Amino acid sequence: xxxxxxxxxxxxxxxxxxxxxxxxxxxxxxxxxxxxxxxxxxxxxxxxxxxxxxxxxxxxxxxxxxxxxxxxxxxxxxxxxxxxxxxxxxxxxxxxxxxxxxxxxxxxxxxxxxxxxxxxxxxxxxxxxxxxxxxxxxxxxxxxxxxxxxxxxxxxxxx
Amino acid sequence: xxxxxxxxxxxxxxxxxxxxxxxxxxxxxxxxxxxxxxxxxxxxxxxxxxxxxxxxxxxxxxxxxxxxxxxxxxxxxxxxxxxxxxxxxxxxxxxxxxxxxxxxxxxxxxxxxxxxxxxxxxxxxxxxxxxxxxxxxxxxxxxxxxxxxxxxxxxxxxxxxxxxxxxxxxxxxxxxxxxxxxxxxxxxxxxxxxxxxxxxxxxxxxxxxxxxxxxxxxxxxxxxxxxxxxxxxxxxxxxxxxxxxxxxxxxxxxxxxxxxxxxxxxxxxxxxxxxxxxxxxxxxxxxxxxxxxxxxxxxxxxxxxxxxxxxxxxxxxxxxxxxxxxxxxxxxxxxxxxxxxxxxxxxxxxxxxxxxxxxxxxxxxxxxxxxxxxxxxxxxxxxxxxxxxxxxxxxxxxxxxxxxxxxxxxxxxxxxxxxxxxxxxxxxxxxxxxxxxxxxxxxxxxxxxxxxxxxxxxxxxxxxxxxxxxxxxxxxxxxxxxxxxxxxxxxxxxxxxxxxxx
Numbered sequence: 001x002x003x004x005x006x007x008x009x010x011x012x013x014x015x016x017x018x019x020x021x022x023x024x025x026x027x028x029x030x031x032x033x034x035x036x037x038x039x040x041x042x043x044x045x046x047x048x049x050x051x052x053x054x055x056x057x058x059x060x061x062x063x064x065x066x067x068x069x070x071x072x073x074x075x076x077x078x079x080x081x082x083x084x085x086x087x088x089x090x091x092x093x094x095x096x097x098x099x100x101x102x103x104x105x106x107x108x109x110x111x112x113x114x115x116x117x118x119x120x121x122x123x124x125x126x127x128x129x130x131x132x133x134x135x136x137x138x139x140x141x142x143x144x145x146x147x148x149x150x151x152x153x154x155x156x157x158x159x
Numbered sequence: 160x161x162x163x164x165x166x167x168x169x170x171x172x173x174x175x176x177x178x179x180x181x182x183x184x185x186x187x188x189x190x191x192x193x194x195x196x197x198x199x200x201x202x203x204x205x206x207x208x209x210x211x212x213x214x215x216x217x218x219x220x221x222x223x224x225x226x227x228x229x230x231x232x233x234x235x236x237x238x239x240x241x242x243x244x245x246x247x248x249x250x251x252x253x254x255x256x257x258x259x260x261x262x263x264x265x266x267x268x269x270x271x272x273x274x275x276x277x278x279x280x281x282x283x284x285x286x287x288x289x290x291x292x293x294x295x296x297x298x299x300x301x302x303x304x305x306x307x308x309x310x311x312x313x314x315x316x317x318x319x320x321x322x323x324x325x326x327x328x329x330x331x332x333x334x335x336x337x338x339x340x341x342x343x344x345x346x347x348x349x350x351x352x353x354x355x356x357x358x359x360x361x362x363x364x365x366x367x368x369x370x371x372x373x374x375x376x377x378x379x380x381x382x383x384x385x386x387x388x389x390x391x392x393x394x395x396x397x398x399x400x401x402x403x404x405x406x407x408x409x410x411x412x413x414x415x416x417x418x419x420x421x422x423x424x425x426x427x428x429x430x431x432x433x434x435x436x437x438x439x440x441x442x443x444x445x446x447x448x449x450x451x452x453x454x455x456x457x458x459x460x461x462x463x464x465x466x467x468x469x470x471x472x473x474x475x476x477x478x479x480x481x482x483x484x485x486x487x488x489x490x491x492x493x494x495x496x497x498x499x500x501x502x503x504x505x506x507x508x509x510x511x512x513x514x515x516x517x518x519x520x521x522x523x524x525x526x527x528x529x530x531x532x533x534x535x536x537x538x539x540x541x542x543x544x545x546x547x548x549x550x551x552x553x554x555x556x557x558x559x560x561x562x563x564x565x566x567x568x569x570x571x572x573x574x575x576x577x578x579x580x581x582x583x584x585x586x587x588x589x590x591x592x593x594x595x596x597x598x599x600x601x602x603x604x605x606x607x608x609x610x611x612x613x614x615x616x617x618x619x620x621x622x623x624x625x626x627x628x629x630x631x632x633x634x635x636x637x638x639x640x641x642x643x644x645x646x647x648x649x650x651x652x653x654x655x656x657x658x659x660x661x
Contacts, residue, residue, distance in 0.1 A: 003320060007584060007585055009585075010585045010586075013581070027349060031346075037615045038615045038616070038617060038620070039606075039615050041344050043610075044602075044603040044607065045334065045337050045349070047606075051326070052327060052334075055324075055326050055327040055330065056323075058323035059321070059323045059324060062321055088581070088584065090380055090381075091380065091381075092379070093376060093379055100372075100552060100573060103556075104566075104573055107556075107566065107569070108566050116553055120553065123549040123552075124545055124546055124549055127544075127548075127549075128543070128545040131545070134546075135545075135546070138546045142553070146557065150207065150557060154207040154210070155210050155211070156207055156557065157560075157561065159569065
């Protein structure tokens with residue numbers, strides 16, 4: 001009996017992990033060959049690289065225990081990519097991630113209070129558009145609480 | 160004398176006791192809210208308590224852990240969603256009880272059992288740690304190397320649908336731990352010329368990404384899941400039941416402490432094993448298991464809280480954390496200049512007694528707070544995800560920044576958050592990554608010391624392991640674990656069972 005159906009993109013993820021294993025192996029080998037003894041600075045990472053490759057091979061071998069992922073658009077490549085993106089980032093996940101990235105870039109420029117308030121308000125409002133007033137209140141209260149708790153209780157330096 | 164000094168430090172300091180109380184209380188609610196985990200809370204706390212004195216920081220972490228492990232059971236009983244992995248087994252009988260209108264009684268049982276389990280775990284910690292610590296002094300570097308491998312193998316193979324994926328995750332963690340300047344030679348490894356990477360990737364950044372940010376993203380995938388709540392008016396303590404189920408409580412607590420003390424296994428596995436053990440040993444339960452058996456609450460709840468004390472034993476004496484939460488607490492101890500390991504008991508006996516007594520007092524606070532605040536709990540679980548999760552992301556950002564007051568840490572945390580999110584979607588466990596990062600230095604340094612001691616010769620290193628009893632036992636344990644996790648073994652067992660049935 002098969003364990004389950006593969007998720008969309010799961011096969012590609014295992015191939016990516018195999019490539020990561022190869023990269024770790026190659027980089028480690030470059031360090032190891034400078035001082036090729038078992039206790040050198042490259043030996044342990046090289047061991048990790050080898051084990052990563054063995055585990056990748058086992059993960060590929062294990063794939064026979066799973067049913068193939070089903071794509072509703074059949075063999076159409078662009079359709080498959082679209083479905084994969086929908087699986088990885090359903091609903092508002094992608095805008096949420098983009099908003100976090102913008103926030104992290106804006107943070108050192110605009111400052112903590114304004115950028116955090118805007119990030120919280122925009123993400124809360126985007127996730128549930130009906131609750132604009134609630135989101136406004138929740139983000140203002142959250143920023144105030146974070147400031148009080150972290151600056152006075154935890155004595156943390158905010159970004 | 161030092162042991163009593165540590166105990167007195169806590170008992171005579173009302174502020175420390177207050178910290179413990181407040182964080183046990185907060186832990187209960189963190190553990191109870193589905194989507195928030197003890198691991199997440201401890202990851203955030205470690206960064207926020209960076210600038211604190213050592214003892215208040217440890218009291219806070221310990222409090223959250225004690226409260227959080229219990230708190231998960233409330234959501235399991237009332238919503239059928241375990242608030243924490245350790246509460247999965249509690250839901251098996253807790254939710255059916257709640258559906259029968261007995262949620263108050265069920266929560267009452269879980270509070271008392273958690274406290275009794277926690278106290279038994281603390282007693283075993285107090286007795287067991289000094290014994291193990293003395294024994295650990297005989298460990299050679301090769302033994303630490305093997306012990307680290309064993310812990311990673313256990314955490315990688317248990318609780319994951321695929322052993323290679325679990326081990327691969329642990330390898331990622333070990334690799335991340337090697338980035339930066341080599342501790343022995345000072346040479347750069349995998350830094351790609353980047354100044355930030357020369358200092359290595361801080362494990363707290365990895366924790367915040369994997370347990371804070373990525374978990375928030377996973378929760379945001381479906382905003383429309385609304386838990387179906389069962390009614391509860393007040394929590395009813397029933398101390399008569401404590402005596403009735405005492406033998407089962409003691410059995411489960413001992414099992415929980417033992418499982419918790421194994422490197423790589425924590426409260427979740429302890430609770431499931433205790434549930435299974437109760438199911439097999441209880442001959443005629445009043446109500447069948449799975450339909451609201453009290454024994455089905457007693458066993459996992461006493462085991463998962465007892466596992467806290469158990470998990471501290473290998474962490475404090477060997478420097479090998481029992482599970483992800485203990486790994487984070489070990490990280491917190493590093494931050495405050497403590498060095499858990501074989502010398503910990505002789506170097507910091509006061510901190511050891513502080514943790515033991517803290518476990519006791521924390522459980523007493525659990526007994527008080529566990530019976531309170533059910534109305535507040537009902538309100539808190541109603542906080543919608545679209546408000547809660549962006550706040551968790553902000554806390555992760557603030558947490559990442561506080562480590563070095565460096566914006567680059569925020570970017571790394573976000574990176575690990577997105578990677579963790581994708582790993583979770585593809586059924587890769589993330590706890591082995593954290594354990595890998597934390598253990599990387601210990602495993603590598605001891606491996607290098609071990610091979611250096613035999614002249615960098617692989618054959619001699621293997622012979623060294625085979626000719627020393629402790630190393631040989633550890634090696635055999637690793638081999639046994641690998642065999643029992645292999646397909647070959649599973650097929651062999653399947654065939655054997657089919658033959659017996661046929």
